[in-house]
Amino acid sequence: MSLLDSMLYGFSVSLSPHNLLACFVGVFVGTLIGVLPGIGPTATMAMLLPVTYKMSPTGALIMMAGIFYGAMYGGSTTSILVNIPGEAASVVTCLDGYQMARQGRAGPALGISAFGSFIAGTLGVVGLMILAPPLAKVALRFGPPEIFGVLVLGFTMITYLAGKSKLKAIAMGILGFLLANIGNDPMDSVPRFVYGSVTLIDGIGLVPVAMGLFGISEVLLNLEQPSETEVFKTSFRGLLPSKQDWKDSSFPILRGGMIGFFLGILPGIGAIIPTLISYAFEKRLSKHPERFGTGEIAGVAAPESANNAATAGSMVPLLTLGIPPNVVMAVLLGVFLIHGVQPGPLLMKEHPEIFWGVVTSMYTGNVMLLVLNLPLIGLWVKLLKVPYQILFPMILLFCIIGVYSVANNIWDVVILLIFGVVGYFMKKFEYEPAPLLLALVLGRMAEESLRQSLVLSRGSLMIFLERPISRGALIVAIVLILYPLVGPLLKKTMLRERKT
């Protein structure tokens, strides 16, 4: 099938009434939780897992993807109006968006972030469509050593990009891998770290851990905060950006989209880092960098475009390699597996309806978001006024039912609560939860690929260097590991040489 044929086929799937409804529900819920601070796409997707049981796998994935990019739209609203990012990926939008709102230009700020998200999101989907098929062909040739090499590179990048302490991020990654070891050993079916528990034999599930770390712990952290937020009062007449606004933001939208898409593909990046980079990039390119932070429209357009394009980019490794590059994609992998579908190089051949259906639904979803967002901004603002003391019991209840319904097992709820507490302390002690969750999801794959490679090579570690793909991945990983150690030394010696 040519690309065009595949696209038409995809639209015939995604435009069926059932899938269209799934897409609508996804983007609507996504926008909703994007607006509400304190609950993110990861927890929401995990919470809504049971709702997808009765859906077709395609419908389920369309809805889940919609939640992710819908949240990116919704997150900007609170950043602009209240100076509180509804999503971490909208933190940068606060800088200029809130200033614009204070100057009475909330309308154009919201408008340009919706249009920018739409344009960049659509471009991202085009990129995904062009890039995924050839990548899947390459990935078909992957054996255990290649998979292990790519996983090592992925984890190196995740820890390399970790916020404050790389060592702590590494520790969390190891902890995640260790948690993945609980349960039956994938190759010999020997029970490990089970201690007689029936629940633990199947291993620790992704859903209770994800909801605990990202849902329950977030509620706990919010509960102890004393302050309540006030919504900035402003009028929303004239949401449409002016001609000058368009002129100022069209290139930032395109550049933000490119940055978002390509960075989104890389492991560990997610949707947050592209927003920071695209903002910094625009500031550097601008003739008036001093205006950034005082209500410059490019400072809203670029990051908002970047985070939407990043969602499309991050789908690339999941759909072609079966490896989720960030936490949200890890939950999406969970959705795939629950419906008995293995994402990866064979997805396009074995389940073309899922691949092309989900990808084309992102076009439709972006149109829906644009139509949905502009007239409904007033409603979203009202939602912000729902007091947290009414909201949080519902979030907790949905987390519990969501976890319980996966296997009708009450012990999964206990695991959820334990990881809620663990997540709470991790935030307090400045440990990042993302490496842990990703390692938990990828742990079995990593162990199998390592052990199979070692059996193949009769114990020679050289097998990872003999295969070109794993060699390349490992070399990049080693450079990344060594750079922070060697980089400063190199700089010093170079400076010394220059002096002499």
Next chain:
Amino acid sequence: MKRYHFGSYLFLFLLGLFVCFEARNLEVGKIFNPGAGFFPFWLSVSLIVVSGILIIKSVFERDEPSSEFKGLWTGLAWKKNLLVLGALFLYVFLLEILGYMISTFLLMFFLFRAIKAQSWVVMIAGSVFASLSTYFLFKFWLQVQFPVGILGI
């Protein structure tokens, strides 16, 4: 380096030791034929190394003055968290005894009160609505088997 972080490093270090010990009871195997304990063993060794480095670093770095362990919770309403968590664990315990409807009603009623007492109407109506709507949504539409308690609902 903040002083209270030392405790978390020590925890990771001890956890690594524990896993290492346990993994040796499983079959570690040889590098040409790795066994069930191979992966956990080498992971725990790396956890011990990483947390060991963190411990050494924290010992040699100077302490920030405002880094008391207690400081993490000053000015915060952490007692509410204990209440909410206690309620959640109790809920899990009661779920199989009282059944979904009653225990959920009680949980929601408590949670609506926990932070800031709402009016009685809000608390009762909210709890009834939350337990009934989720019951019908999940039980009849999604066919989740909720625990049946003493009342059979």
